[in-house]
Amino acid sequence: MTTSIVGYPRIGAKRELKFAIEKFFKKELSESELQEVAKAQRELNWQTQFKAGIDYIPSNDFSFYDTTLDTAFALNIVPERYQALGISPLEKYFAAARGHQSQAGDVKALAMKKWFNTNYHYMVPEFDDGTELKLDLTKLLSEYQEALALGIATKPVLIGPYTLLKLIRFTGKTTIDTVLTDFVAIYSDIFKALAEEKIEWLQLDEPALVFDLTDADITLFKSIYTPLLAGKQTVKVLLQTYFGDVRDIYSELIKLDVDGIGLDFVEGRKTAELVETYGFPTDKKLFAGVVNGKNIWRNNYEKTLDVLAKLPEKPLVISSSCSLQHVPYTVSAETDLSEDILKHFAFAQEKLQELKDINDIYYKRETDSLSVNKALFAQDRFEADATVQAKVAGLTDLDFTRTPEFSDRETIQKDVFNLPVLPTTTIGSFPQTADVRKNRLNFKRGDITKEAYDQFNEAKTKEWIDWQEAVGFDVLVHGEFERNDMVEYFGEKLSGYVFTKYAWVQSYGTRCVKPPIVWGDIARVQQLSVADSFYAQSLTDKPVKGMLTGPVTILNWSFPREDISLSDSTLQIALAIQEEVLDLEKNGIKIIQIDEAALREKLPLRQTDWNSEYLDWAIPAFRLVHAKVAPTTQIHTHMCYSEFTDIIPAIDAMDADVISFEASRSDLSILDALQENGFRTQTGPGVYDIHSPRIPPVEEIEAVIQKILAKVPVEKVWINPDCGLKTRGVAEVKASLENLVTATQEIRKGL
Numbered sequence: 001m002t003t004s005i006v007g008y009p010r011i012g013a014k015r016e017l018k019f020a021i022e023k024f025f026k027k028e029l030s031e032s033e034l035q036e037v038a039k040a041q042r043e044l045n046w047q048t049q050f051k052a053g054i055d056y057i058p059s060n061d062f063s064f065y066d067t068t069l070d071t072a073f074a075l076n077i078v079p080e081r082y083q084a085l086g087i088s089p090l091e092k093y094f095a096a097a098r099g100h101q102s103q104a105g106d107v108k109a110l111a112m113k114k115w116f117n118t119n120y121h122y123m124v125p126e127f128d129d130g131t132e133l134k135l136d137l138t139k140l141l142s143e144y145q146e147a148l149a150l151g152i153a154t155k156p157v158l159i160g161p162y163t164l165l166k167l168i169r170f171t172g173k174t175t176i177d178t179v180l181t182d183f184v185a186i187y188s189d190i191f192k193a194l195a196e197e198k199i200e201w202l203q204l205d206e207p208a209l210v211f212d213l214t215d216a217d218i219t220l221f222k223s224i225y226t227p228l229l230a231g232k233q234t235v236k237v238l239l240q241t242y243f244g245d246v247r248d249i250y251s252e253l254i255k256l257d258v259d260g261i262g263l264d265f266v267e268g269r270k271t272a273e274l275v276e277t278y279g280f281p282t283d284k285k286l287f288a289g290v291v292n293g294k295n296i297w298r299n300n301y302e303k304t305l306d307v308l309a310k311l312p313e314k315p316l317v318i319s320s321s322c323s324l325q326h327v328p329y330t331v332s333a334e335t336d337l338s339e340d341i342l343k344h345f346a347f348a349q350e351k352l353q354e355l356k357d358i359n360d361i362y363y364k365r366e367t368d369s370l371s372v373n374k375a376l377f378a379q380d381r382f383e384a385d386a387t388v389q390a391k392v393a394g395l396t397d398l399d400f401t402r403t404p405e406f407s408d409r410e411t412i413q414k415d416v417f418n419l420p421v422l423p424t425t426t427i428g429s430f431p432q433t434a435d436v437r438k439n440r441l442n443f444k445r446g447d448i449t450k451e452a453y454d455q456f457n458e459a460k461t462k463e464w465i466d467w468q469e470a471v472g473f474d475v476l477v478h479g480e481f482e483r484n485d486m487v488e489y490f491g492e493k494l495s496g497y498v499f500t501k502y503a504w505v506q507s508y509g510t511r512c513v514k515p516p517i518v519w520g521d522i523a524r525v526q527q528l529s530v531a532d533s534f535y536a537q538s539l540t541d542k543p544v545k546g547m548l549t550g551p552v553t554i555l556n557w558s559f560p561r562e563d564i565s566l567s568d569s570t571l572q573i574a575l576a577i578q579e580e581v582l583d584l585e586k587n588g589i590k591i592i593q594i595d596e597a598a599l600r601e602k603l604p605l606r607q608t609d610w611n612s613e614y615l616d617w618a619i620p621a622f623r624l625v626h627a628k629v630a631p632t633t634q635i636h637t638h639m640c641y642s643e644f645t646d647i648i649p650a651i652d653a654m655d656a657d658v659i660s661f662e663a664s665r666s667d668l669s670i671l672d673a674l675q676e677n678g679f680r681t682q683t684g685p686g687v688y689d690i691h692s693p694r695i696p697p698v699e700e701i702e703a704v705i706q707k708i709l710a711k712v713p714v715e716k717v718w719i720n721p722d723c724g725l726k727t728r729g730v731a732e733v734k735a736s737l738e739n740l741v742t743a744t745q746e747i748r749k750g751l
């Protein structure tokens with residue numbers, strides 16, 4: 001038993017699960033039909049891993065929406081508002097995930113946050129004072145039995161108690177301290193239940209251990225695990241960490257009575273050093289995460305073997321650095337790319353083979369796969385672009401500084417735009433309805449001409465520009481009908497990118513993204529957006545926002561190179577976007593929004609690394625994009641799901657004129673922080689949650705605006721939804737936005 005993975009993608013190689021769930025939402029599929037699809041996907045996953053020779057195959061890594069939500073439901077951490085709906089358990093689960101609006105009731109979804117430093121999102125469990133922990137392991141046990149019926153004894157996975165406690169939002173008087181004993185008790189019951197089922201291994205995921213830990217955190221961890229492990233029974237516990245190293249608690253972890261510890265040797269900069277310094281006990285298995293679960297490049301076997309060579313020889317298990325859910329299914333689906341490119345990629349299925357190869361080289365001195373791998377890394381992968389490299393090398397401070405300074409621009413722009421107080425706008429996209437997607441598909445297939453394709457999109461833009469004017473929006477958008485997503489669309493017009501066909505990765509629930517791959521040096525080879533913005537602006541006297549994606553987000557939502565620094569890659573992209581910004585300006589676009597939806601996402605998990613490893617280059621890269629525009633050009637930016645309470649000064653330092661961001665799903669908690677920091681950038685905290693189909697009533701939006709105005713000076717506030725509307729239906733979008741404008745008009749009257 002020497003190979004393992006932390007988890008596997010679950011959405012389906014062709015997104016089968018996603019489509020089935022969405023059909024279930026639309027009542028086009030029954031619950032039992034949905035269960036059948038799910039079961040087939042699970043079986044396929046297990047069989048694939050089994051055939052690849054993986055020994056520790058995970059189960060319960062499957063989910064209809066999110067595994068943190070699954071763990072919360074298994075422990076009955078389900079707020080009363082969902083319990084009270086009187087709907088089926090699966091519907092109740094989806095109500096917590098996405099909100100619910102029917103005769104049964106009208107409830108908002110749980111908050112959703114980015115999962116550590118990934119683009120996956122988890123549902124934040126809510127613990128209210130009425131919550132009573134109660135164990136329901138039906139899902140975990142039945143999935144275990146399902147695999148067993150195929151002859152595969154799996155290791156079930158759960159979020160561990162420490163990480164779960166850290167992720168939970170306590171809404172009442174209950175605190176971590178008051179529930180601690182109950183938590184220990186219920187996880188003990190889990191051990192008992194698994195022991196009764198004769199399940200050999202349980203994987204408890206504890207990624208929260210890779211943060212900077214305080215003494216109190218370490219005490220908390222010990223006060224959970226010491227009593228818990230004392231009653232462990234026969235089940236073996238794998239304490240699985242990932243997304244970094246556990247330097248603050250390593251010496252304590254190795255003293256625990258667990259049977260295995262999973263460590264991340266890819267993102268964990270200090271992992272190898274920790275093992276070397278403190279050793280690793282022989283009574284436990286070390287699950288060495290050496291195959292990168294987050295990137296798509298082939299593993300360099302020689303380097304990996306060097307890492308393994310320094311570890312205590314036995315008992316060593318070769319593992320992935322984190323769950324493979326963060327990479328796509330399989331390279332073999334990518335029939336449009338040349339073998340010369342594809343041979344450098346390893347997606348989930350290929351990573352299974354890599355684990356096996358590394359295992360065989362390490363344990364059996366197998367040499368064939370090692371020489372093939374060595375040959376691969378000995379080649380030059382692509383041709384470098386000397387011009388771009390020289391431009392990046394020649395950047396000086398001036399290139400990163402916009403003049404005049406913010407407050408002067410603010411005055412100038414108030415004058416130029418003369419917008420009403422509380423200007424209304426949206427984030428950019430309007431619904432990508434079936435006809436919009438069909439038009440794109442027809443064009444891609446060559447069934448319609450470029451002209452016909454553009455005409456259709458222009459008609460859509462016109463329809464929505466007219467609608468925005470009629471409803472009374474102040475700053476309009478063209479609707480983004482020309483783009484499938486916010487990175488691939490631009491990436492296709494940049495050199496240095498490679499695109500895949502099926503390389504989807506789950507982002508949240510049924511939403512998947514297909515990150516393009518940064519293959520080489522990047523430069524703009526054609527205009528990205530000028531024609532669309534120019535056309536939209538020609539239809540109206542109101543300002544229409546130019547709409548671009550920022551360099552940090554483009555990089556964060558791509559699979560980055562591993563042979564140059566993230567900083568250099570980002571600066572190359574920033575120079576390309578800068579050219580586009582200046583082109584938009586030249587073509588009469590007065591407001592340009594540069595989305596940095598994912599800026600927060602790659603913030604290092606350890607605060608001590610924030611500046612040196614990330615912000616010190618990410619924030620200037622954004623400034624580089626807009627530093628050269630005129631003072632009368634207004635620069636907007638937008639961020640998603642951003643818990644950026646703690647990086648507010650850095651966001652001000654992006655030096656945008658206006659920022660909109662997600663706020664409603666995190667209960668507007670950011671407003672206090674804006675106030676405390678004297679945030680100077682004008683700001684539109686989203687007034688309703690677009691990730692749910694629910695239509696926010698006028699009074700509800702008014703209440704949100706009042707809350708905002710209590711904390712942010714009125715002349716700084718913009719009114720907008722949370723995020724782009726491309727995934728929503730037309731009817732709900734129109735109703736919601738009409739309510740938004742009405743609510744704003746009501747509030748204006750009272751000012």
Ligand code: GLN
Pocket residue numbers: 427428429480486547595597638639640723724725726
């Ligand atoms: N402008 C983009 C849109 O509206 C922003 C999307 C995002 O923030 N994820 O779709």
Ligand code: ZN
Pocket residue numbers: 427597638639640641722723724
């Ligand atoms: Zn967004």
